[in-house]
Amino acid sequence: MSENADGTFWRSVVDQLQSCDEDDPIQKCFPHGLGKNVMDQVDELFSLADQKLHTFPFKDVQPCWFRLYTDASIAKVLKLLGLLTFPAQKDWSLSDSLKTHVNGIVSILDMSLIMAGGLGREQMIHDIFARLQTGSVSDEEDKTHPRKRRRIDGDSGLGGSPDHLPAANVSMPTIEFPIVQMDRPTLTKFSQHILQVREPVVLTNTINHWPALEKWQRTSFWLNATIGGRRLVPIEVGRSYTDDDWSQKIVPFEEFLRLYILQSGDNEVCEVSGDDVQTGYLAQHDLFKQIPALRNDIATPDYCYLDAPPAEPGTPVALSKAKGHMKKTSHPKTTHNAPGPPDNGSDEPELENEVQANIWFGPAWTISPLHHDPYHNILCQVVGRKYVRLYSPRHSNALLPRREDEPAPHIPSAGRTDGVKGAVKDGEQQGETIDMSNTSQIDIAAMELSPLEDWDEVYPGISKVPYVECILEAGQALYIPIGWWHYVRSCSVGISVSFWW
Template identity: 40%
Template sequence: MRISVLSFPAAADEPPSHLNPSPEDYSRFIFQDRCRSTIYAGAGGHGCVSFQREKYIPDGPPNGGDGGSGGGVYIQAIEGMTSLHKLARGGIVKATRGKNGQGKSKGGKRGEDVLIQVPVGTVVREVDRHDPVAAEKRRQKLMKKASNDEELEELGITPIRHDRWVLYPGANPSDFLMTVFPKNPPRRQSIAALEPEAPIYLDLSRHMDKPILLAAGGAGGLGNPHWVSRDHPRPRFASRGEGAKRLELEFELKLLADVGLVGKPNAGKSTLLRSLTNSRTRIGNWAFTTLEPNIGTVVIDNDKGRPLVELEGKVPRKRFTMADIPGLIKDAHLDRGLGLGFLRHIERAGILAFVVDLSAGDPIEELQELWNELGKYEELREMEPAHGESEDDLTWNPPRHGLPELQTEYKTEPAQSKDSLPELLLPAIHTKPWFVVATKCDLPETQERFRTLQDYLRGVEQGKHEHPGGYESGWREKIFAIPVSAMRGENMMVLQNVLAATLSAIVNPASDDPIIQCFDKDLDILRDNIFNNTDETLQLSDAHLRVFPFKNVETCWRRLYTDSSILKACDGPRVDPSAAWLSPVIHLLDKALIMTGAPLREDAVESLLSALQEATKPRVLDTDDEQPDYSSRASKRRKLSPFLPPDAVPAPTLTHPITRVSDPGFDYMEDHIQDVRTPLVITDAVEHWPAMSTRPWVSRDYWLDRTFGGCRLVPVEIGRSYTDEEWGQRIMEFKKFIEKYIWREPSPSNWQDQDQDDDRDPDQTGYLAQHDLLGQIPALRNDIAIPDFCYITPPAPDPGTPVYLKKRQERESERQKNMGSHQAHGEADVEGGSPLPPCEPRDPIINTWIGPSWTISPLHHDPYHNILVQVTGSKYIRLYSPHTPASQIHPRGMEPVTSERRGSNSGPPDSDGDGSTTRMIDMSNTSQVDLASIELSPAESEQWEAMWPGFQQAEYVETVLKEGESLYIPVGWWHYVRGLKAGISVSFWW
């Protein structure tokens, strides 16, 4: 049985109400705790009418196959999910129908099942259903009551519907007017017995290892051999498959999180969540930084011994969830601030943690104001029923396409109103356990306020003081006040743990660690050199990196360079944002990532950089006790500095545009990639990326935050194109790259003297190209998602194309090399039938491009299939078929290059070559044609024809790739790229 996990292409609107307003686009996309979906099981395939046809057998027996059963819809509650937003975006869930039967007794293929995954704590309630099988049974029962069987037999009429049959191909319905069809009662699949009883009500309160069947697919029709009888020795009909069942279901989260953080805007809830969990919640010094609930998981077991929390008689818990609920302001129950929609989330938290800011004023008054809003909200809930929407809102409005035919005269089940649904019972807010978290407790002026808060809560617990919300039956047992300084304390602990774990791994390398080979497998010499002579060891490994091309450097020297860099970075840092050691430490770790890939230490380096950034963040303090309003936040958004300049160059007129398609399905793209094999522009396929939906990549502040204030190092290509003589590479800070080459700002006086040569040409181009920036900085990796199309099995290059010939040559060289090794051992070499290398990358190779307008990638081809996504900006792209003759495309060959020009192939990009080292590299994947010059001077057509004969007659396709659009480039296609506007692109090679 094949099951596909559910994915949804679009969002669906919900009916608004006063207590459940329809969220805006940002909150609807990110978080959803309630939604309604229409579920379709797959219809059964039809049986086949067929007869055996062979020589000397004029009237063969029937051999039509049965139709396949339709796919079912399953549901599964899993841990780790925290929202229903994926289900809410889709609105309609459909399993595929079964395939029709075929001749020669071939049965149809079963439809594909669909699996709906929801968070643990989801309640599923049925609103409406349509069951064609039950409708048919009801119809037949009514016909039996209408007249008896004897009268029907005398008239030659049977109570059977002819539209339940498939007739012989080519036959007219009139040929069967006098045919007495056999009885064809509706059938169900045997697995339909596993469906829950109607109406469906499921409380999925635990993790499920196996899914539950919601709706079984329709049974497939029977082929004509099943209908052989005395009256029909050669039946010319077969039964149709049963129709698809439709369910309209309501999904609602009963439990949002174990602990809900409740507080005013800017009280420190998001900072607390980041400190206690691995959540990447946004933090800012303004009101309403959190616009939707953020969920994090707190781990209370380090998996190295006994759980940290044990309850007698119960299974020890290893983790719990915590929700950062958007801030409440005064009169929030009147729909002010972010509205009542987020007050509902507080009802769905098991324990309430009230977060009060000790530096903002009286914490007792702040706590009472929070409870006052919750109390008034509870009063509204009592006055207006929880399911007070009108029945009209619950009426199922069928979509325009893809619906089964509804039979109004035989309705299977009456539509249920909202009031008739089982009510979602939740405990009253004032009866929930609660405690207080006091933030910013490390400030001198907050100490006395915290002691006052402790005395007040102690009085509430003992009954001396009234409950903060004024409830006589409110929770009063064990009310704690916990002082925290989330911005400093927790991150220091994380940094210390990461340092200890990393150093421990370096001291005790594994027996199969390649680093042991550096000193003839002598661990004592290795430890002595790394720990006592770190600088000399780093220079030794760096020298080995520069001698050979990167692909030929032994792994042991890359490992030695990485561990030496880590040790030098960990040598006595003092956590202080203004310390002079911070930038050198960041540069050491980044160089290890860029120059060696940090083998076996990539996770450790990333953890060190992440913990270091969190621990050295400057403390953010409020300077104004007045609460800023939401309008001031909006104006602040408009004042954020843009990441890229708005300069643009005109786009050329397209004469041979590439075909464009909007958000194609997986099957469509699979057919296109496997069979059509031409470039294709894909629109509306990456709108769900955080980089596209919330648009963080257009903000310079966002990039500086993700790159450690711009101190992270990146390899920058300097020059218009890598085919130019003056082209080179350099490793520099990200902030410097943006200021110098993207915005072209004048060089400040504190920049190092090594850049004086670059300053002579203020218009020099610099760009970041084909660098795994998202792998180097994992925080940016969360802003994108790998397109599903990258998991389509890629076809091999077309025979005769340059990539095909290059791969065959490489494999032949490898075969000759292995043949010599095999013959030396008396073994025969067996050559496989495929001319291509057998190993292809399992996961897509992700690279990032950032550059200004007029940055050029010369005409070249790549050995992989490619999906290029334009996140910001725009590009002009021209492509030529891989079958274009070499006499027209003019490929380069083996060319000499010095370390200054292509230094990245022989060492680090900023290596200090003497300019005399020359070696040959294969440039056959790049054309000699300067297409940029042809674009700029089309009038010089005769000159270009003389330089590159036949090129201007070569056929090509072209496009302007805009923001949010993707371009599929098949393997081996020659392509030329020119930036029209400063932008960011992400490419996926597979």
Template identity: 40%
Template sequence: MRLWMVPKTKIGRGAKRGARVEVGGGDAKEKENAWGQEAVRLLDMAVIIAGAARREERGEELVGALQNYVEEQELDPGPPRKKRRRGEEDSAFPMTEGKNVPEIRKPIPTVSNMSTASFEKHLKTGSPLVIRDALTHWPALHERPWKNPEYLLKRTFGGRRLIPVEIGRSYTDEGWGQKIVTFREFMDGCLLHGLPDEPDGKAAPSSSLGYLAQHDLFTQIPSLRNDIYIPDYCYTDPPPPSSGTPLASQPPTPQHDEPMLHAWLGPAGPVSPLHPDTYYNVLCQVVGKKYVRLYAPTESEKVYPKGVEGGGIDMSNTSEVDVEDVDPVRFPLFEKAEYVECILKAGECLYIPVGWWHYVRSLTVSFSVSFWWN
């Protein structure tokens, strides 16, 4: 359980002790010009932080009414965008890959446009699977494209909406923290102006990386929810965790009538450390690319799970190992652990069985949606 030093949306992602959450300040002049920002800020803070019943619905009703009024009256559209050089377009995010693109040595099996019946049969194998051509009907990939920055700004009230953003490469790193900023600040600071590798080959400083991670963005902003559909795979009945694996000895997770949706949006660089989930997961890539590596639950001893850390925080769902920078002296068994991997591309889904350890790194600007179900 986390106190609100970490947003409520990060339950289960691992809490870094001492992590601080800040509310972005932004430019004072921009705030003065954008008269509706303070109203949006208060409403979004209530949605993100407060625990009152129906807060999401009430907050979205009020924000929607305010946005409609502004648009109908053709009032202030929000802070002006920075001028861009001639020839630059806002049609899509820059998709430059970093220098450290992994070579895929042990690929995850891949199929195209898998039927629900075939997927149900695959569930019995207990293994991951990449599924192509399952998202072709999503508006987010076509007529309402999430790869278009201007479209996302429009859906977020000219970028006024507040979002919780992780600051740093990984929640296991020193100096990691969280900040609440406007969507426009996040886009201009992290997504439109990439963080290229420095001349000496080192990556940009992790303190500059921002990541909207495991956030219930679609409850907060339902208009984006209308751009995607829950895959039929998430309405199947998966088997329980295999006997002899860590999750098999734990109490079952609460049953949910509908899959849980989480958004993941950020530049190249942010990492989700090696960890398992207690739900079955279909990770859908909408924009950009991600590198994903998975280890079966039977490999748990070899991935060195953390224990209880200072303050009594249970971090046993997170590995001690930095997958792409392994210390063989500290973790001698890790190199013997069997794994599979992939580069997940826009339009593809990755099925992650319950209890499988997975490590994820964004290779470009990336927008993903995970669907958890049981």
């Protein structure tokens, strides 16, 4: 990368931040418009935007504050690089500054993507990451940290760990009620199934062309894709989001990999239930939007573009839609500063004309408790194995849904304040409860661990409720119809991609 090109790129970034259109949402941050260059008061404007994002639930934050948070974040990067006043030299290179500040740059920009969606500057942010990924920083890393280079001895570059993710299987159940399988069905045949049969089906030989099936097994691949593991990711910590000790945090990918993935492969205690090992789960995250290059390793199944039927009449999803209230996700975002980009503020599903892809990456015994979603879903297993149990929505009452106003176990019942700023709106106690009516009270994981217990005493009639199940293997996909209750447990270190439509 030439010094000239380097300077031209950063000059372009400066120029774009200095000019905002009159109709840019950022102008609504102040009564008379922004009225100033973001770079004139970087720290003050960033603090203001950060406060707005942490004071209110994301759905109540105006787009202008996401825009200000994004632009102020980029301006903070420019400040780190000494570019708030751009030098006049034509051949000015930033290679030394980039090497010095790479950790800070990655952290600032990833937070702008995670907290604000990089609103209005997504491509600019991705372009900066691309320069960090392919430029002189990576070259210098190879020289100064040779352990991060791929080696012929199979070292991942992460403290001598093997280059493949741990492959050991744990707690593999016996399948008694197998899900029907289809081998690469035609679009016509699959359409008939989802319209007429309306039941889950395991799809074989439908994603075996994905490069991810091989590439994503390698630890070195993930380190390279995340700029030496520096990229930040939001993870869930704890066995299940229904547990008291469940929480969320944002960590560098290398930390997630080292503490929760590679370490889990070294602990035999996870053979039982993972109780002695803290579980970290990169769950329901659109990593493809954060790191677009990962999209090259997968492909949206053609089945996701078929017309799919609505939820069956009388089932919870259909009833919720009739009321004009719909949960968007299976894993709740329960704090004001919860990881995730801004939504559209609506209670209706967001997937009217698009397919939403999310990644699920975690060790054995990561669990999604029994719940249902307001979308059709094709769950594709890329690495490892998952056990999945499904119940028809026609049996919803027997599955003991939680109440809409029931507090999530990990949320204090009163006096809740924001996790970062300690801010509660005057006269209100925000976030005391979240709608968990799409989640069952039944702990399937406990039933798995204690199969001899009389669970009908705990959950009356549960033994008589029919279900289907499978162990989803790498290279297979599972169609989950809209509204079907499903419990998912990893039987090994695993990576899945879900496609909601």
